[in-house]
Amino acid sequence: MNVLVFAEQRSGKLKKASLEAMSAGRAIADQTGGSAAAVVLGQSIGSLAEELGKVGAEKVFVGDDGIFEQYSSDAYGLAVAKAFGAFGADVLLMSATAMGKDLAPRVTGRLDMGLLSDVTGYTVEGGAVVFTRPIFSGKAFATLTPKAGKPFGVTLRPNVFPVGDAAKTPEVVPLEHGVTSGDVKAVVEQILAAEGGMLDVAEADVIISGGRGMKGPENYKILEELAGLLGAAVGASRAAVDAGWIDHAHQVGQTGKVVSPSLYIACGISGAIQHLAGMSSSKVIVAVNKDPEAPIFKVANYGIVGDLFEVVPLLTQAVKELKAQG
């Protein structure tokens, strides 16, 4: 199968999640006897093709045009659909980032083909690709396969698939996108960075989360200090968000973000079913809670029954000492 990967760039830099998608695209193409290409859109982005080659793109369609300077689902949707046709692709792959989730259905809808969202695994069985995706925020998983002979799209959950190393020197093809200003209806005017440039829970490899046990918004600074040391993002339970202690962007769980970091430290979070759905696929889970009966201990690899206001500062100190030893 020929796989076309939409590679997302922001400020001229490729997203790591797009390198993951390109690597998966390369692997699927290899295992099904096809080719893998990328499409990248933006302004002054020609040099990104080489980087996409390093993770397996044989061909890169480059839409280097002022019209793509700011993201527009209309303009990007048209251009990616054009690239899909130009490559003779069977599969459209992109990462399920904020942009990917917004863009993918605009392309598959335009091309009248099916789309699987937020895929977390795939295997190739007898030339057919079988995909696994979480439903109910991870309370269950569905395994699906495309009906034969029809092109389709897939978005891949970020932070799940590895970045490969399949060095290619890609053929660079300027994309004949045909997009005009009349096609651009919804367009980004401005990007607002989160306060203090904090890492997003959806992208973080380590997450320190605080729940009802945090007792108030002012106490999140103890989590922030530890997060700073570990290069971690600060997460929260729904209870803390609904209490107004922290913005919803930090919420982990069924009505927040579903995350799979290497390390998830839950502080003062009891572990409601909605929260567990959102973080149970983390590699290592640490729970700190005063209540030894809290459900969070059932999913934790390591648990400390204790007051987070005693444990977290000690943990911060111990991590500082560990880092000092190098």
Next chain:
Amino acid sequence: MNILVCVKHVPDTETRVKIAPDGLHLDLSEANFVMNPYDEYAVEEALQLKEKLGGEVTVLTVGGDDATKTLRQALAMGADKSVLISDAAFEGNDAMATAKTLAAAAKKQSFDLVLAGKHGVGEDNQQVGSLLAQFLDIPAVTVVTKLELDGTNAKCTREIEGGAEVVKTSLPAVFTCQKGLNEPRYPSLKGIMQAKKKEVTTYSAADLGLDGSSVGAGAAAFELKKYELPPPRPAGRVLSGEIPDQVKELVQLLHEEAKVI
């Protein structure tokens, strides 16, 4: 300002998912079905816009007769009219088929904008709003946390990784709503009484000119192989001893055993 709101009747977030013995069906017999939580923000936003600008709010859903409960809730909150799109032909609808169905129903209404939840909990596809826009040939802005209308344009804020984007669009457009956009109201007793008298229009597949070639299980792009529960997590260790010693042990375990710090 006439507003269409697309809603979905879904198992609530407390639901414990069970899988039927054949592995191909979910057993949701014990689940409590409610209006999709994100759709509550869409209904609320529509009502606030109506209160400011006048017009009518019409709620649409694709579902069985039980989905009337979710329509009644929207009507009790203050929506004016509702449409239940229901037919055996819609059994097994994927996101594409649902969007085509909603688009066909939307074309029978006059509207200035369409609101929906950012995704339906359960299926978690996050596709229908964008697909609907595509089939109506209008723009879409998804995961919106702030919406301001200005004549024939709208300016909204949408959530992205580590921040937000301000997006400007022409109208009509589809907006999908995220937590933070507003605080959905509870239906008042008066609202609940009035809702009983409000109109629920029903459309069949034939009413919308749809058949099994474009909707339902037969039109689905993917074939389900199986449902599975997540693998159980290995039994964990609750540490013991004085808290400072436990913390030291934890850091050592994370560093040497789990190798995650």
